Amino acid sequence: MARPKAKELTERELEIMQVFCDHGELTPQDVRDRLAEAGRDLAYTTVATLVRILLEKGFVRQTTDERPFRYEPARSFDEVSNNLVNDLLSRVFGGSTEKLLVSLLDRKKLSKKERETLQRILDEQK
Amino acid sequence: MARPKAKELTERELEIMQVFCDHGELTPQDVRDRLAEAGRDLAYTTVATLVRILLEKGFVRQTTDERPFRYEPARSFDEVSNNLVNDLLSRVFGGSTEKLLVSLLDRKKLSKKERETLQRILDEQK
DNA sequence: TACGATTAAATCAAATTTGGTTATTTAGTT
DNA sequence: AACTAAATAACCAAATTTGATTTAATCGTA
Numbered sequence: 001m002a003r004p005k006a007k008e009l010t011e012r013e014l015e016i017m018q019v020f021c022d023h024g025e026l027t028p029q030d031v032r033d034r035l036a037e038a039g040r041d042l043a044y045t046t047v048a049t050l051v052r053i054l055l056e057k058g059f060v061r062q063t064t065d066e067r068p069f070r071y072e073p074a075r076s077f078d079e080v081s082n083n084l085v086n087d088l089l090s091r092v093f094g095g096s097t098e099k100l101l102v103s104l105l106d107r108k109k110l111s112k113k114e115r116e117t118l119q120r121i122l123d124e125q126k
Numbered sequence: 127m128a129r130p131k132a133k134e135l136t137e138r139e140l141e142i143m144q145v146f147c148d149h150g151e152l153t154p155q156d157v158r159d160r161l162a163e164a165g166r167d168l169a170y171t172t173v174a175t176l177v178r179i180l181l182e183k184g185f186v187r188q189t190t191d192e193r194p195f196r197y198e199p200a201r202s203f204d205e206v207s208n209n210l211v212n213d214l215l216s217r218v219f220g221g222s223t224e225k226l227l228v229s230l231l232d233r234k235k236l237s238k239k240e241r242e243t244l245q246r247i248l249d250e251q252k
Numbered sequence: 253t254a255c256g257a258t259t260a261a262a263t264c265a266a267a268t269t270t271g272g273t274t275a276t277t278t279a280g281t282t
Numbered sequence: 283a284a285c286t287a288a289a290t291a292a293c294c295a296a297a298t299t300t301g302a303t304t305t306a307a308t309c310g311t312a
Contacts, residue, residue, distance in 0.1 A: 128268050
């Protein structure tokens, strides 16, 4: 029986997507360098392959037809992260945002800044 | 080059762990039946294998030496879900709870009940 | 201008381990 | 012996990685 394809970005795909979201338009070589700086030392061909996969999945778009090809994000980081959060919500919390929120708030004392941020958002929703 | 091992419970492992957390002590056949009720119809051997994997990883413990073997959770659902949330936090939000909170709260208007729950927890942290 | 050499980048093919699944074999019980 | 449950072996696709090969671009020379 075949193993199901990941519904969301895999770990390595996400790392590369984050580089694009942080920097905008990049060549695969640029991406490779950024990853290396962040401690993930991959061969150029590895990165180029993963960028192509992201292209095929519609997460990045190609901006030039000349070499070196350049790519930029086709989806915002918000969209990407929201999908991943949704995935967690459905798998772990049965879709309940409240359960996740309670889980977050119950396990660690929030910093003053965090409490203020949360309070502000709560106030905005009244 | 090898495909890396999942850092946390895989999707199928999590489903089975959730059955144990919901019901307590179970045989693999029990688990299979519960999963089938929930729409995941797997062969007995599939479920038994995954239960064994959970045992080896320390998520369940065996409670009997006679057949049919019975198992119960060795970790709470809170612990399991916290690990998965931590994984998401580090992969997607650089470890920042605040970023996840903002992401959650920005995308959907909370119900009155949800706001009250959050407000209460906030107040308890002052 | 044309052609060959060189270099950089893209593409392709393959290797390896994992996750998911299940039939088959083994072991235990009646 | 028959039946049930556990353990094992095997299959398949996915994820990750990268070297080999191909392609494209550029440069130097005639």
